[in-house]
Amino acid sequence: MDGAPGAPLPREFLDFLGENGLDPSIYAAGDCVPRYVRVKPGGESCLRELEGELACEPETVDWLPGFYSLPPRVQIAGTRAYREGKLYGIDAASGAAVSALSVSEGDHVLDLCAAPGAKLCMMLDALGDLGSVTGVDVSEHRLAACRTMLQKYAIGDRCRLFVADGTMFSVIPARVHSYKSCESMTNEEVQTFQEWTSRRPWKERKRAARARQSATSKPRLGFENPEIIFYGKHSGVIGLTKDDLYRTVSDNELLNCGYDKVLVDAECTHDGSIRHIQKFEQWGWETLQQRVLNAERTDNLTLLQLKLLINGFRLLKVGGTLVYSTCSLTVAQNEDVVERFIKENATAVLQEIDAAASWPCKSGRIPKTLRFDPSTSQTSGLFVAKFTKVSL
Ligand SMILES: C[S@@+](CC[C@H](N)C(=O)[O-])C[C@H]1O[C@@H](n2cnc3c(N)ncnc32)[C@H](O)[C@@H]1O
Incomplete structure (x- = not known):
């Protein structure tokens, strides 16, 4: 080949x-799927300039507010709007997955596989002046890229980022801490989180380096202690003690004080992403064998996806919404995972995604689940399922 x-x-x-x-x-x-950008709310004036720079007109995506399509091979990185943080690249199907979550002002949102962070950025924009987004990813360097994005787009005020295994993550939403922190603040001896700065005090940097060193000698997956690598001014972290931040609550308590919204955009084989598959033309088709086709890897992945979904759902409050998405189009990583999950979780109920009536997608094998495929949707491939947690 x-x-x-x-x-x-x-x-x-x-x-x-x-x-x-x-x-x-x-x-x-593949060659005809447009490139999509999302313009940050209020930044629409950049579109005219963008048109001049790219010599093509960004077309409004009628079914997804804030999204524009561009010809497939256009590069946006050199444009002023991109450099100034007025827009970013994100596929329209990914935007639909976020939209299915219906994030609204004041929500406390958990993004369990957050990096590199385009969906997280979109959710932060929907929050308004209240609520928080907690981003989790097992990959430190990918999450560092997410932190860079938050800083570039100046939207990190209500966000906290943890390097952690999403199958075990247990940090509770910011609103639960803030109640507790008022009590703990009275003890001035207790060390609390100060305003976040990329320039950490020498002692702290030394401690982090030691922790990193010992972490590299152990396998990263399966580690139990999350590490916070960023928190914004209004993320609810400042003033907390470490004990407070990492305080866990019982599964029963989580039913009332869990997250309002959870996104599980799970690790997958990426076979629905036409751009991802095209990259193997440069990387060599033999790496496709190891990274996509390998059956053992797929079996491990489906188990990981199920565990991520189960833990995300555990952290959701009653009445809350969870969206599960992957950019694979295989039934094994989507409908089969959903089926196993529902069978084992009596309080999980699949929900209709109302907005989808105008989306260019098809139903999945299970009613209420959705599939975007490149040929009919003109987007990258994506599977989406939306759940709510009911009390029994
Ligand atoms: C499909 S990507 C997420 C894309 C992201 N939601 C976005 O919009 O940019 C899947 C992510 O899951 C992360 N991941 C893999 N295993 C994980 C685990 N056990 N816990 C948390 N994250 C994990 C990967 O590092 C990867 O960044």
């Missing part, structure tokens, strides 16, 4: 699609 652009997909990948009941023709749209 040569690496020429537009080269046919390799036999192994076609076999993978066949085994998973996927029609290879959905990839035929």
